[in-house]
Amino acid sequence: MAEEIQSLGHDGPGELIGIEYQESTDNEVRARVEVSDAVRQPFGIVHGGVYAVMAESICSAATWQAVHHEGKLAMGQSNNATFLRPITEGHVNAVARPRHRGRTTWIWDVEINDDQGRTCALIRMTVAVRPSP
Amino acid sequence: MAEEIQSLGHDGPGELIGIEYQESTDNEVRARVEVSDAVRQPFGIVHGGVYAVMAESICSAATWQAVHHEGKLAMGQSNNATFLRPITEGHVNAVARPRHRGRTTWIWDVEINDDQGRTCALIRMTVAVRPSP
Amino acid sequence: MAEEIQSLGHDGPGELIGIEYQESTDNEVRARVEVSDAVRQPFGIVHGGVYAVMAESICSAATWQAVHHEGKLAMGQSNNATFLRPITEGHVNAVARPRHRGRTTWIWDVEINDDQGRTCALIRMTVAVRPSP
Amino acid sequence: MAEEIQSLGHDGPGELIGIEYQESTDNEVRARVEVSDAVRQPFGIVHGGVYAVMAESICSAATWQAVHHEGKLAMGQSNNATFLRPITEGHVNAVARPRHRGRTTWIWDVEINDDQGRTCALIRMTVAVRPSP
Numbered sequence: 001m002a003e004e005i006q007s008l009g010h011d012g013p014g015e016l017i018g019i020e021y022q023e024s025t026d027n028e029v030r031a032r033v034e035v036s037d038a039v040r041q042p043f044g045i046v047h048g049g050v051y052a053v054m055a056e057s058i059c060s061a062a063t064w065q066a067v068h069h070e071g072k073l074a075m076g077q078s079n080n081a082t083f084l085r086p087i088t089e090g091h092v093n094a095v096a097r098p099r100h101r102g103r104t105t106w107i108w109d110v111e112i113n114d115d116q117g118r119t120c121a122l123i124r125m126t127v128a129v130r131p132s133p
Numbered sequence: 134m135a136e137e138i139q140s141l142g143h144d145g146p147g148e149l150i151g152i153e154y155q156e157s158t159d160n161e162v163r164a165r166v167e168v169s170d171a172v173r174q175p176f177g178i179v180h181g182g183v184y185a186v187m188a189e190s191i192c193s194a195a196t197w198q199a200v201h202h203e204g205k206l207a208m209g210q211s212n213n214a215t216f217l218r219p220i221t222e223g224h225v226n227a228v229a230r231p232r233h234r235g236r237t238t239w240i241w242d243v244e245i246n247d248d249q250g251r252t253c254a255l256i257r258m259t260v261a262v263r264p265s266p
Numbered sequence: 267m268a269e270e271i272q273s274l275g276h277d278g279p280g281e282l283i284g285i286e287y288q289e290s291t292d293n294e295v296r297a298r299v300e301v302s303d304a305v306r307q308p309f310g311i312v313h314g315g316v317y318a319v320m321a322e323s324i325c326s327a328a329t330w331q332a333v334h335h336e337g338k339l340a341m342g343q344s345n346n347a348t349f350l351r352p353i354t355e356g357h358v359n360a361v362a363r364p365r366h367r368g369r370t371t372w373i374w375d376v377e378i379n380d381d382q383g384r385t386c387a388l389i390r391m392t393v394a395v396r397p398s399p
Numbered sequence: 400m401a402e403e404i405q406s407l408g409h410d411g412p413g414e415l416i417g418i419e420y421q422e423s424t425d426n427e428v429r430a431r432v433e434v435s436d437a438v439r440q441p442f443g444i445v446h447g448g449v450y451a452v453m454a455e456s457i458c459s460a461a462t463w464q465a466v467h468h469e470g471k472l473a474m475g476q477s478n479n480a481t482f483l484r485p486i487t488e489g490h491v492n493a494v495a496r497p498r499h500r501g502r503t504t505w506i507w508d509v510e511i512n513d514d515q516g517r518t519c520a521l522i523r524m525t526v527a528v529r530p531s532p
Contacts, residue, residue, distance in 0.1 A: 009175030013182050016149040016171060038149060041193065042142030048193075048209040049146050049186030056182040060174065076181040077371070078344065078392070080213045080479055082506055082523060084499045099521060100483045104370070104396075105343070107481055107521065109508075122498060122506065124481060124523060126344070130370070210504070211477065211525070213346055215373055215390060217366045232388060233350045237503070237529075238476070240348055240388065242375075255365060255373065257348060257390060259477070263503075275441030279448050282415040282437060304415060307459065308408030314475040315412050315455040319448030326440065326447075342447040346479040 014057040017050055021058075026098075029062045033092040045086035048121070051094070051112050052081050055123040058096045059108040063127040066101070077105070077128040083121050090115035096125075104129055147190040150183055154191075159231075162195045166225040178219035181254070184227070184245050185214050188256040191229045192241040196260040199234070210238070210261040216254050223248035229258075237262055280323040283316055287324075292364075295328045299358040311352035314387070317360070317378050318347050321389040324362045325374040329393040332367070343371070343394040349387050356381035362391075370395055413456040416449055420457075425497075428461045432491040444485035447520070450493070450511050451480050454522040457495045458507040462526040465500070476504070476527040482520050489514035495524075503528055 011019070017039050022030040031054060033039060041047040056076050063074035093113045100107040105126055112121035144152070150172050155163040164187060166172060174180040189209050196207035226246045233240040238259055245254035277285070283305050288296040297320060299305060307313040322342050329340035359379045366373040371392055378387035410418070416438050421429040430453060432438060440446040455475050462473035492512045499506040504525055511520035 010170060010173070011175050011180070012169075012171045012173045013150065013180040013186075014174075017146065036145075037143060038145045040143070040145045041147075041190070042144050043206075043208075045208075047144070047146040047186065047189060048212055049182060049189040052185030052189075052212060052214070053146075053180065053182030056180060056185075057174070060181075073176075075176075075178075075219075076216050078213070078215045079181055079185060080211070080346070080523070081185070082211045082525065083209055084501065084504075084506060086208075099518065102483065104394075105483075107483060109521075119498065122508075122523065124479070124521065126481065128370075213390070213479070215392065217368065217371075217373060232385065235350065237527075238350075240350060242388075252365065255375075255390065257346070257388065259348065261503075276436060276439070277441050277446070278435075278437045278439045279416065279446040279452075280440075283412065302411075303409060304411045306409070306411045307413075307456070308410050309472075309474075311474075313410070313412040313452065313455060314459075314478055315448060315452030318451030318455075318478060318480070319412075319446065322446060322448040322451075323440070339442075341442075341444075341485075342482055344479070344481045345447055345451060346477070347451070348477045349475050352474075 011057055013053045017053055019054060019057055029058050029096045031058050031094050035087060035089050035091060045088050046092055048081060048083050050092060051121045051123060052079050054094045055079060055110040055125050058094060059125040059127050063106045063129065067129050071132050073130050073132050074127050076125065078126040079123065081121055081123045085118060085120045087114045087120050144190055146186045150186055152187060152190055162191050162229045164191050164227050168220060168222050168224060178221050179225055181214060181216050183225060184254045184256060185212050187227045188212060188243040188258050191227060192258040192260050195229065196239045196262065200262050204265050206263050206265050207260050209258065211259040212256065214254055214256040218251060218253045220247045220253050277323055279319045283319055285320060285323055295324050295362045297324050297360050301353060301355050301357060311354055312358055314347060314349050316358060317387045317389060318345050320360045321345060321376040321391050324360060325391040325393050328362065329372045329395065333395050337398050339396050339398050340393050343392040345389065345391050347387055347389040351384060351386045353380045353386050410456055412452045416452055418453060418456055428457050428495045430457050430493050434486060434488050434490060444487050445491055447480060447482050449491060450520045450522060451478050453491065453493045454478060454509040454524050457493060458524040458526050461495065462505045462528065466528050470531050472529050472531050473526050475524065477525040478522065480520055480522045484517060484519045486513045486519050
């Protein structure tokens with residue numbers, strides 16, 4: 001799945017932050033970003049928007065992969081992030097799990113962990129699924 | 134205020150997407166991003182994470198500016214984005230308005246508009262305010 | 267509109283908390299609940315779920331009213347409440363304003379005020395609009 | 400824990416909807432509500448606000464129990480519910496799991512299931528923890 005996700009096309013913001021897809025299954029998609037100044041905000045911690053970019057890239061792509069064979073599109077509808085603990089170095093590790101695969105909506109839970117395995121952010125993504133125009 | 138926000142320090146993701154702060158007041162902070170492939174996702178529309186980056190940069194910086202004189206820090210606590218209509222070209226125009234200036238929490242509403250003035254996304258940001266360590 | 271909303275049918279939770287619809291327009295629906303022990307949580311403040319019930323009742327009903335003539339249903343899809351300041355007495359005053367009237371989704375912003383006009387909670391409701399089965 | 404939660408005091412809305420606490424642990428708090436017209440909205444499905452009331456009651460009470468020995472209060476700060484599938488009969492079964500136990504904030508994930516074990520709603524609750532006045 002990791003490979004297919006990357007072949008979806010040019011993901012500008014995903015590339016800007018250096019998202020790397022990792023081994024994934026239908027029930028768990030993993031990706032990570034290496035921490036550098038490019039993803040830090042002024043106080044030296046990873047910018048919260050980076051988690052949102054990761055969640056959006058991962059969940060839209062993975063939903064699209066699952067539904068485009070039926071002539072459908074997938075598009076982010078809401079992205080709700082809660083920040084628990086800052087990350088300052090190492091990697092931002094994301095794991096996304098689908099919680100609902102509906103006809104018009106998919107819901108994903110994304111967990112963001114640091115390299116020590118501590119949960120640093122939780123994101124709930126709603127991806128709208130619609131017929132291709 | 135625009136000038137002070139930029140002088141906060143290096144905002145990696147804000148710079149990656151090319152955020153430009155505009156004329157602002159205490160009750161309305163404005164910023165925009167020019168649409169290019171750097172901020173588009175694979176289907177040619179602006180990536181939802183870009184709106185989240187903008188909201189996070191604007192609201193954290195503006196809250197920090199208002200509270201750091203009292204020896205306090207400001208840090209994103211939640212970032213809830215709802216997407217209404219895609220943007221494909223022109224600018225992503227953000228206007229952020231504080232809805233609550235609490236002792237421990239500030240709440241902001243951020244509206245994202247396209248160049249035709251249509252509302253394209255709504256973001257509610259919670260910024261935690263804490264004593265500097 | 268107030269009258270039509272009430273004629274929708276039996277709204278169990280709305281009635282349990284004593285919701286009263288007030289004068290409304292297409293762009294602003296108002297309702298209130300009188301504060302009594304029935305809506306307080308153990309510490310004597312209004313229970314946060316009461317704001318969610320109010321938002322859900324108001325926004326689902328008002329969306330349904332606007333779309334059922336086209337053979338469509340309206341049903342809550344997400345209800346995101348942020349609590350700013352407790353209410354202990356008087357009324358819980360809600361005003362709901364539609365921010366987006368889409369083909370498949372309506373977005374509402376609901377503001378909760380106390381009798382002194384202070385903003386006490388903000389709710390963003392997404393109401394799904396679907397063809398009647 | 401179930402017993403202690405009930406001894407917290409009078410929970411008006413929790414009682415209105417008939418919340419029953421069930422066997423719980425520090426990592427999993429369970430409660431349910433029997434479906435009747437009292438919790439249904441006009442179309443015969445359980446009102447979305449009922450899930451919010453359940454989440455708020457459970458998470459505030461369970462957080463309070465864990466922190467009040469240190470002279471602290473617990474109070475709902477945000478309640479974000481996503482609805483996946485309607486419940487029409489049987490019980491609304493809630494299971495709440497703490498995802499973060501911070502010094503100033505606890506985060507809970509609440510899953511709502513029907514009697515067939517299908518996930519019907521997902522709620523993320525933020526509970527603020529503050530020193531008692």
